[in-house]
Amino acid sequence: MVEMAYPHLNQAPIIEALIDIQCLWGDDLTHDKAIQKLEDAIKPLKSEFPIVETQMMQQIAFKPDPSQTAVTGIANGFLLRAEGSPYAIQFRRNGFTFSRLTPYQSWKDLSENAQRHWKIYVDLLGKVSVTRLAVRYINRVQVPFPLSGNNDLIKNLRQPLTQPSDFSEIVSFVDQTVSHDSSSGAFVGFVRAMQQIPAGATVADVVLDIDVFRTVAGLGGGDQAVWELIEGFHDVKNRVFFDCIGASLIAKYR
Amino acid sequence: MEHLSHPSGYVFVMSSPSIYKCEFTAESSPSVFLQKVDFMRQKISEILTDCRIYNWDGEGGRAVSPVTAALAEKIAESLPMVLDRPSLFPMANGKIAFQWIARDKSAFLLSVDDRGKITDSAILKDGERKNGSKVFLGTLPSDVREPLLLAAV
Numbered sequence: 001m002v003e004m005a006y007p008h009l010n011q012a013p014i015i016e017a018l019i020d021i022q023c024l025w026g027d028d029l030t031h032d033k034a035i036q037k038l039e040d041a042i043k044p045l046k047s048e049f050p051i052v053e054t055q056m057m058q059q060i061a062f063k064p065d066p067s068q069t070a071v072t073g074i075a076n077g078f079l080l081r082a083e084g085s086p087y088a089i090q091f092r093r094n095g096f097t098f099s100r101l102t103p104y105q106s107w108k109d110l111s112e113n114a115q116r117h118w119k120i121y122v123d124l125l126g127k128v129s130v131t132r133l134a135v136r137y138i139n140r141v142q143v144p145f146p147l148s149g150n151n152d153l154i155k156n157l158r159q160p161l162t163q164p165s166d167f168s169e170i171v172s173f174v175d176q177t178v179s180h181d182s183s184s185g186a187f188v189g190f191v192r193a194m195q196q197i198p199a200g201a202t203v204a205d206v207v208l209d210i211d212v213f214r215t216v217a218g219l220g221g222g223d224q225a226v227w228e229l230i231e232g233f234h235d236v237k238n239r240v241f242f243d244c245i246g247a248s249l250i251a252k253y254r
Numbered sequence: 255m256e257h258l259s260h261p262s263g264y265v266f267v268m269s270s271p272s273i274y275k276c277e278f279t280a281e282s283s284p285s286v287f288l289q290k291v292d293f294m295r296q297k298i299s300e301i302l303t304d305c306r307i308y309n310w311d312g313e314g315g316r317a318v319s320p321v322t323a324a325l326a327e328k329i330a331e332s333l334p335m336v337l338d339r340p341s342l343f344p345m346a347n348g349k350i351a352f353q354w355i356a357r358d359k360s361a362f363l364l365s366v367d368d369r370g371k372i373t374d375s376a377i378l379k380d381g382e383r384k385n386g387s388k389v390f391l392g393t394l395p396s397d398v399r400e401p402l403l404l405a406a407v
Contacts, residue, residue, distance in 0.1 A: 015336070020283035055289075056296060079286065088286040099286045134283035140336050140406075174264065189282055193264065195335055198396040205336050205406070211283050 006238045009253040013139045014104035019114040019230055020134040020213075022095035023221065026127030034093050035075050041124035042078050042091055045117075049080035049089060089117055095132070096121045107234055115227060122221035130226055134213035135233040139241065141249060145197060145204040172196040184232050186214040188240055208244060212236045264288065264335070290339045294330035297342040298323050298350060305344040316348035321368040325390060326350040329366055332394050336406040340364075349373075354405035362405050364398065366390060374398045 029037065042052065057076040077092030086105075090097040098114035122128055147170050174193040181188055189211035197204050212233040219226055242250065302323040309315060326342075329352070333340075340352040351365040358379040366372045372394075375385035388395045394402075 016285055016287040018283060018285060053293065053296075056292070079289075081286075090284060090286070092284075097284050097286075101287065136283040136285060138285060138287055191264065193335065198400040201400070205334075207335060213283060 006242055007250060007254060008106070009250070011253045012104045013141050013253055014100075014102065015138045015140050015207075016099055016101050017104055017107075017110050017137045018097055018099040018135070019110065020095065020097045020132075020136065021118060021130060021226065022132035022134075023128040023130045024094075025125060026129070031074070031093070035077075037125065038077055038091050038093065041121070042080060044124075045080055045089070045120065049082045049085070049087075051081040051083065053079040053081070055079055055090065055092065087113060091121060111227070111230065111234070118221070128221040130216055130219040130221065130223070132213060132215045133226065133229050133233065134211060135230055135237055136209070136211040136213075137237050137241065139208040139210075141206045141208060141245065142203050143206055145202055147204070170194075181212070181236050184212075184214070184229075184236050186212045186233055186236055188212050188236060190240060208241065210237050210240050212240075288335075290337075291330055293339060294342060294352075295327055298326045298330070301342065301344045301350055310344070311346060313346065315344070315346045318344050318348050318350060319368045322348065322350055322366060325366050325368070325370055326352075328392065329364070329372065329390060329394070332392070334399060334403055334406065337402060338405060354402070356405040358404075360404055362402055364402070372398065374401075376401050376404075378404075 025034070046052065054075050055077045057074045076094075077090060080089045080091070081087075086101045086103065088099040088101065090099075096118055098110070098117055100110045100113070104110075172194050174191070176189065176191045179188050179190070180186075189209075191207065191209035191211075193207045193209070194204055214229070214233075216226075216229065302318055302320060304310060305315065305318040306320075308317045310317065333352075338354065340354050343351055343353070345351050345365060347367075349365040349367045351363055353364075354362045356362070356379075360379050361377045362374070363376075364372060364374045370390045371387055372390045373385070373387045375383070377383050384401065386397065388398060
């Protein structure tokens with residue numbers, strides 16, 4: 001795959017950029033023992049990320065009788081954060097996610113920190129078999145509203161969808177596509193969304209959510225091929241993003 | 255109003271409730287930012303568990319009711335998607351409150367009671383104060399929603 005050179009955006013409109021690695025553990029533990037192992041594994045990280053949230057697998061159900069209302073979710077892992085820090089880590093039963101929240105710095109910053117913490121995950125939890133890799137970037141792009149007449153911005157952001165007729169004005173949209181990128185073998189989940197904005201507003205937020213992912217087999221936690229694939233997914237993400245936003249938005253965020 | 259949660263983290267608001275349920279099956283990678291609705295649901299449940307009895311705070315705090323918790327959950331689903339995570343906490347009068355501090359240090363507070371009344375207040379960076387109250391009918395009123403966007407990421 002030929003790598004393209006894309007401009008670095010000093011004010012990149014990124015809300016969250018993440019690297020996600022899903023895996024199977026080598027040992028066959030019960031769920032409760034696995035969660036206990038995760039709890040032990042995150043202890044060394046608490047000095048750097050003291051805010052720890054348990055991630056639950058199920059929704060909570062409310063009961064009319066207060067005495068019957070209870071937390072019914074099952075713990076699946078932990079989210080680690082720090083006050084004022086743009087990083088967040090998820091240590092889960094089925095894998096690891098490293099996130100950089102706003103303000104985004106660079107791919108180098110994200111990938112190097114993710115690699116460092118992935119090594120901690122693997123070292124503490126033992127032999128793992130990687131099953132899925134992903135790079136996901138969630139962007140927030142601001143465009144003038146109403147949308148009609150802003151051809152440069154909306155033409156790129158809204159392809160191929162348009163308003164139902166020339167006489168109607170779009171006030172909100174959500175769409176999701178999943179496509180296959182033949183050059184990398186990855187799938188690209190692409191969500192475009194704009195919530196309805198207050199009357200009289202002249203700027204609208206459009207979310208561009210690009211999730212590049214692929215299942216893999218035969219890769220261990222220490223295999224360099226994991227990071228080579230992730231690097232390729234970042235390039236796919238760039239292709240999708242820069243094809244979508246057009247020249248005037250690139251200039252705005254440079 | 256019907257709220258449908260998608261696996262990617264987005265919440266779809268359907269204005270006309272259907273007897274058919276949509277099953278979303280598309281997979282996605284776990285986003286901390288989009289998990290905020292799940293995070294808020296979890297916090298609301300914890301508040302309900304901890305504060306469901308009168309005097310939960312040792313100072314005569316009024317019990318938080320399941321109705322308040324259910325309304326708070328609907329509000330969580332109705333928030334503008336570009337907002338950062340709020341702090342959630344119970345109030346002595348039995349309400350559940352959402353609080354944001356924006357980058358310019360403006361502060362926003364939104365609270366809900368068991369009658370569906372939402373009270374909002376804001377202290378903007380220039381010291382200006384705003385407050386009001388509305389009834390929550392499934393979506394946030396625009397004059398509540400608009401100032402909150404100052405707390406967007």
